[in-house]
Amino acid sequence: MNVPVIKQIRAYTVRGGGADYHDQGGGHWIDDHIATPMSRYEKYRQSRQSFGINVLGTLVVEIEASDGTVGFAVTTAGEIGAYIVEKHLARFIEGQKVTDIEKMWDQMFNATLYYGRKGVVINTISGVDLALWDLLAKVRGEPVHQLLGGPVRDQLQFYATGARPDLAKEMGFIGGKMPLHHGPAEGEEGLKKNLAMIEDMRNRVGDDFWLMLDCWMSLDTNYATRLATKAHQYGLKWIEEALPPDDYWGYAELRRNVPKGMLVTTGEHEATRWGFRLLLEMGCCDIIQPDVGWCGGVTELIKISALADAHNVLVVPHGSSVYSYHFVITRHNSPFAEFLMMAPKADQVVPMFNPLLLDEPVPVNGRISASALDKPGFGVRLNPECKLVRPYEH
Numbered sequence: 070m071n072v073p074v075i076k077q078i079r080a081y082t083v084r085g086g087g088a089d090y091h092d093q094g095g096g097h098w099i100d101d102h103i104a105t106p107m108s109r110y111e112k113y114r115q116s117r118q119s120f121g122i123n124v125l126g127t128l129v130v131e132i133e134a135s136d137g138t139v140g141f142a143v144t145t146a147g148e149i150g151a152y153i154v155e156k157h158l159a160r161f162i163e164g165q166k167v168t169d170i171e172k173m174w175d176q177m178f179n180a181t182l183y184y185g186r187k188g189v190v191i192n193t194i195s196g197v198d199l200a201l202w203d204l205l206a207k208v209r210g211e212p213v214h215q216l217l218g219g220p221v222r223d224q225l226q227f228y229a230t231g232a233r234p235d236l237a238k239e240m241g242f243i244g245g246k247m248p249l250h251h252g253p254a255e256g257e258e259g260l261k262k263n264l265a266m267i268e269d270m271r272n273r274v275g276d277d278f279w280l281m282l283d284c285w286m287s288l289d290t291n292y293a294t295r296l297a298t299k300a301h302q303y304g305l306k307w308i309e310e311a312l313p314p315d316d317y318w319g320y321a322e323l324r325r326n327v328p329k330g331m332l333v334t335t336g337e338h339e340a341t342r343w344g345f346r347l348l349l350e351m352g353c354c355d356i357i358q359p360d361v362g363w364c365g366g367v368t369e370l371i372k373i374s375a376l377a378d379a380h381n382v383l384v385v386p387h388g389s390s391v392y393s394y395h396f397v398i399t400r401h402n403s404p405f406a407e408f409l410m411m412a413p414k415a416d417q418v419v420p421m422f423n424p425l426l427l428d429e430p431v432p433v434n435g436r437i438s439a440s441a442l443d444k445p446g447f448g449v450r451l452n453p454e455c456k457l458v459r460p461y462e463h
């Protein structure tokens with residue numbers, strides 16, 4: 070069989086939204102006094118941008134095959150990621166058959182082990198991996214979900230993450246996840262405000278709508294336990310990423326401590342099958358939330374998901390737009406998906422990676438049909454109006 074080979078890989082950066090969805094303008098709900106591990110410093114409490122949540126920016130990876138087909142993907146890694154792609158990873162990609170993704174992943178991962186394993190290096194490898202899947206699927210003229218075994222249901226259903234679950238309910242989502250605003254350093258007063266927000270939102274959405282809380286690594290086990298216990302009366306469905314990602318022991322304890330019926334979720338800042346193995350074997354959570362652009366890409370997510378399935382744990386990926394959708398639609402243990410509300414006031418549905426991608430499908434009435442994903446590759450194009458910069462040509 071005549072399989073095209075990879076001619077060139079190119080890495081670009083772009084600012085303003087895109088895969089670095091925290092890179093938004095002022096007045097956005099996503100940067101409004103959200104509790105973080107940096108909230109212990111008053112100076113960094115009001116804005117996550119103040120401590121640099123958006124320093125990385127978006128990395129765009131483009132891979133061109135010998136038959137002229139171009140695959141691409143985006144992730145959060147910016148200029149550092151572009152350096153790693155051009156100066157290090159390119160050697161494992163160029164000249165390879167477009168089909169040999171497993172081998173390329175293995176070489177990228179093992180060659181970067183001495184400075185990688187997690188964080189920006191794995192984000193970068195994920196970006197290359199997603200671009201490889203996009204390329205292979207385009208060469209074959211198929212959507213990525215078809216390469217992954219095909220849809221197991223005819224639509225995706227979504228919960229929405231944002232400041233306004235009440236509006237998300239009106240828009241047809243199955244649930245709403247709010248950010249926590251006050252961390253332990255804001256004391257009992259902060260705890261009361263956190264609980265008041267949950268109570269207020271429960272009153273607005275009524276009894277049957279899923280309500281969840283995203284704590285973005287900001288708490289300790291004691292505070293998280295108290296918060297979960299007191300929030301139980303408001304029917305909180307899950308408490309998410311309550312603790313720093315390395316505190317596997319704390320997660321296991323929290324899971325034992327939360328009221329019966331409340332779920333503990335985490336994993337958006339975890340990476341690779343080895344990181345998720347710890348979460349799963351230590352009984353840290355009920356749902357894992359890998360971000361396919363940060364956990365090692367689709368190649369790794371397949372392994373993480375199989376491991377989770379064997380532990381009876383659901384996989385509900387973090388954000389990631391089409392890169393998640395093509396996976397979630399193919400897996401029984403991913404029964405629903407996340408949609409991040411990127412409108413500044415969380416009052417309308419806009420594409421998650423706005424403005425970087427064209428043809429990015431968005432939920433209508435909280436749903437996207439499988440047929441909306443029936444385009445070659447991940448089915449999206451780069452918006453030519455977004456200015457790409459290629460800082461390190463190899």
Ligand SMILES: C[C@H](O)[C@H](O)CC(=O)C(=O)O
Nearest residue numbers: 103230248283285387409
């Ligand atoms: C809202 C959260 O703080 C964060 O920005 C997004 C996130 O953790 C999630 O979507 O989950």
Ligand SMILES: [Mg+2]
Nearest residue numbers: 283309310337
């Ligand atoms: Mg989260």
